[in-house]
Amino acid sequence: MSDTREVTDLTWEADVVKSDLPVLVDFWAPWCGPCRMVAPIVEELGQEYAGKVNFFKMNTDENPQVPGKFGIRSIPSLLIFKGGELKGTIVGFRPKSDLKKRLDEALLA
């Protein structure tokens, strides 16, 4: 079962900005090799943080607005939000242990 759902420009407000829980969004595109590597790790983290953090992914090919707003120029980029505010950005592929550490730091911020 997947705990990571798709978010789009249209659902951004409801899913991310107004979320009660902190949110991690994985910005990706089908042509990006490292994105395909990071996806299964994000899935695993989504299961480990179930009930504590909501996990989403956004296809940057199909959704121009949100990536533009946050100036995303490299993927994979993982953005972490709390109360609708950006608390952390992780650019590029990182091993799982590193992602976990950065996510935990952002949750405390």
Place this chain on the structure above:
Amino acid sequence: MTDYDIAIIGGGGAGLTAAIYAARARRRAVVFENAVTGGQIATTGLVENFPGFPAGVDGFELAQSFLQQAEKFGAELRYEDITSLSVGPDGRFRLQATESGVHTARAVIVAAGAHYNRLGVPGESELVGRGVSYCATCDGAFFQDQEVAGVGGGDSAIDEGLFLTRFASKVHVIHRRAELRASAMLQERAFANPKMAFTWNTVVERIEGKGQVEGVSLRNLETGATRTLPVGGVFIFVGQLPNNALLRGLVDLDDGGRALVDLTMRTSVPGLFVAGDLRTGAARQLVSACGDGATAALAAEHYLEEEPATHG
């Protein structure tokens, strides 16, 4: 803790080929990969010089097929970093892994490769992911109809610069010399491409921009003249540094930090082999890295056959 026959550090072309050979020799083999399977090849769009693929092959897909082949024969893959490598009094290697703790191995093949060099100029680290990139195939599509700069004059600089012309309106190649080092065929393509522009004898002194890249400050090395080139992205391809942290103090390195090996990839430490871009004299090509991996695995197999009693 697991005790392996052969532990391979690095899951690029060299490491995955070594794993195929080690697993087919029925050795208990593991590959530790701290980032992306395939290493540098995983972020190369089209690989055109690997034999057997006259139409070229997607680098990421090719790396995935190396991995499938290694796993089919029984090799194990672990996505984690090895933070230390040492030899115990019994001659067994000890590997400290970030996730799964300490493992031991009778032979080790280090195929950790190299990473792209940073320019080391102001603005660079602040703007990574905000227009500063080291991977055109990853990030090029974000620069549709914009002007970008590509820094460097070697194969990867020109190859990735050409890739960027699919998206960018102009690719300014900034090179500190008066001619390219890239292969003749790549140079021909680059000079024939109307979207490629060349700025010779010039270095980047600073990457400008608040929140995202807005330009690069350039200095001409001959005249000393400085100017700012407005660009939305800066792609940096200025050579590689060997990933030799595990080897320092353990084996002899050349002046460039690459491991000294013999023709069978043996280092000065018995049972420790180095293959691919991390070894001295490496051709730094996928096909030669794969060849190194096979050579190292066969040499490791030979070592295990010769030495069992002292390590049992």
